[in-house]
Amino acid sequence: MRNIKLLIEFDGTNFLGWQRQKEGRTVQGCIEKAILKITGEESLINGSSRTDSGVHSRGTVANFFTNSKIPGNKFREAINTKLPDDVAIIKSEEVDMDFHARYSSKGKRYSYTIVNRYEKLSLGKQYLYHVRYKLNVEDMKKACEYFIGTHDFRAFMSPGSSAKTTIRTISEFYIEQEDDMIKIFISADGFLYNMVRIIVGTLIKVGNGKIKIEDIEGIINEGNRKKSGMCVPPNGLILEKVFY
Amino acid sequence: MRNIKLLIEFDGTNFLGWQRQKEGRTVQGCIEKAILKITGEESLINGSSRTDSGVHSRGTVANFFTNSKIPGNKFREAINTKLPDDVAIIKSEEVDMDFHARYSSKGKRYSYTIVNRYEKLSLGKQYLYHVRYKLNVEDMKKACEYFIGTHDFRAFMSPGSSAKTTIRTISEFYIEQEDDMIKIFISADGFLYNMVRIIVGTLIKVGNGKIKIEDIEGIINEGNRKKSGMCVPPNGLILEKVFY
Structure with missing residues (x-):
């Protein structure tokens, strides 16, 4: 074998x-x-x-x-x-026979791409999430800092997960902007169900002023799913790398 | 009206x-x-x-x-x-009533994107041309210089065009590379039928060594379609802008 x-x-x-x-x-x-x-x-x-x-x-x-x-x-x-x-x-x-793609994994890196423009989008829709209202990307960049580190991320999880613990460590979380493209990169030792998409939804609420940067810490600590952002659509999300 | x-x-x-x-x-x-x-x-x-x-x-x-x-x-x-x-x-x-999208146009800008890697491509295929053999991008960049300016581009035209003249002026032609992505930008006062795709096909022959950089000038001057490169597939091509 x-x-x-x-x-x-x-x-x-x-x-x-x-x-x-x-x-x-x-x-x-x-x-x-x-x-x-x-x-x-x-x-x-x-x-x-x-x-x-x-x-x-x-x-x-x-x-x-x-x-x-x-x-x-x-x-x-x-x-x-x-x-x-x-x-x-x-x-x-x-x-080696003891390698297991899931259990041996030490972490993962995802990207999520938003196109931020008022105009209708027709090109590249299958890889982009289209946000029509203007986002404050500088605020979103500052908000990323609060997520980095070891936290209980139960406020950023959809039901249906079998995870034993909701504590995860985000090692990297940053945004690159080019014209109307906002590209978000996030790495962690593991992600809860829909965690990337709910964290991005929370960043979007920072970008449109519905969540204040200084409230992020409280939202993480309180652990209430109702206080975080929406689960953004899947098509902007790419699994970039799995670490071993 | x-x-x-x-x-x-x-x-x-x-x-x-x-x-x-x-x-x-x-x-x-x-x-x-x-x-x-x-x-x-x-x-x-x-x-x-x-x-x-x-x-x-x-x-x-x-x-x-x-x-x-x-x-x-x-x-x-x-x-x-x-x-x-x-x-x-x-x-x-x-x-104004005398504006005509085609006849009033002063020029156009296109981009063409190649992904250059040996591995099979599954993601973004509808926007990328996949070249599996290694291209020398530095040579391709140098070759761009020879196309810039006013030339008779009849060697870079597919049959079926009703163009009165095959002389065009390329004002801009350059390449940006990021990892395995090769992005080509070209602007001219007008393009002959399939001209961008045949010029890119010619650049690819430079990139794989089948055409020498110093032979580009002769290929343009000779005006023989058989000496230029293939007409690359349409899906890598994006009309970026029309100038008025």
Whole structure:
């Protein structure tokens, strides 16, 4: 038995998310079907992140066990020949048997992109969240500072999570702006369910003046989901990297 | 009678290009249908650029004549309510009766984006041309210099153009690189049919060593289409701006 690690990119637009479902097109489902065609084995793959429908990825990691004799680095091209256009294996390699894409993960990095303009948006909609009212990006940048560090983030979580603890450590959180594009980068040792999207929704409320920068600390400490921002749409979100 | 000028953005992925056709979905066709719904008039719109199927735009300009009493700046929202998601009116205004989106144009600016990596591409494919072999971007940057200025560009034109002269003036031509993204910007007083895409195809042959930088001048002067590069795919191309 061997353990194969995959680095995966996908466009989430036409997927019902990562996780295999009985009905519907998922990234995990597509990759497992491709592996079955190549090895003849019904492999279950472990994914680093069960991203939601519409979320994209440049950095999902997965692993699976196989008896196949295919060299580790050859799985990339082999699996790609059996995959649709909107999912790609970027790298494949054989790893130690104890490597697990999810449990071995030490952290993740996401980006979220907002286009901030009054005018209707028609180009790149599947990768952008369109905010029509003017955002104060300088205030949003200052607000990022309050999230960095180890906190209980239960105010920034959707129901349905099985997380044992809601304490996480955000190591990096910053914004780059170019013209009407606001690109947000966030890294942590792990994220609660919808945490990135709710934190971005909270930043947007800072940007439109509905939450004051100095209130962020209290919102984190109080831990009340009703005080944080909306869960912004999935299409602006890209999983950039998983750390091991 | 009044003359209304429109600034238009569209995602070309699901359009058979700009120009109205008897069958099939075109940008011009969609906008003319929207204007009919609003004004009750069968207006023909003049477009600045008859972009091909799959080409995108942030800057197409069009004008049309109308007897409608709708204020010039109100056409934007009115037309947008009748348009599909992948085309947007960014601005509308009343202009002098002698303004013509195509004949009054003094120049255009395009961008073309290449992603240069060996790995399969799944994300953003509709806006990127994927080149898998390594390109020498420094050589491509140097080659740009030879195109700038007034030249006969008949070596960089597909058949089917009704242009009276093949002489054009390129005022700006440069490349920005960020990681594996190669973004090319080119401005001219006008472009021959497929001229941007064939010039980019020629740059790619410089980038992979099949054309030497010092041979560019001769290729331009000789005017032989067989010596220039391929016409690269439409999806990397965006019409950025039309100058008046």
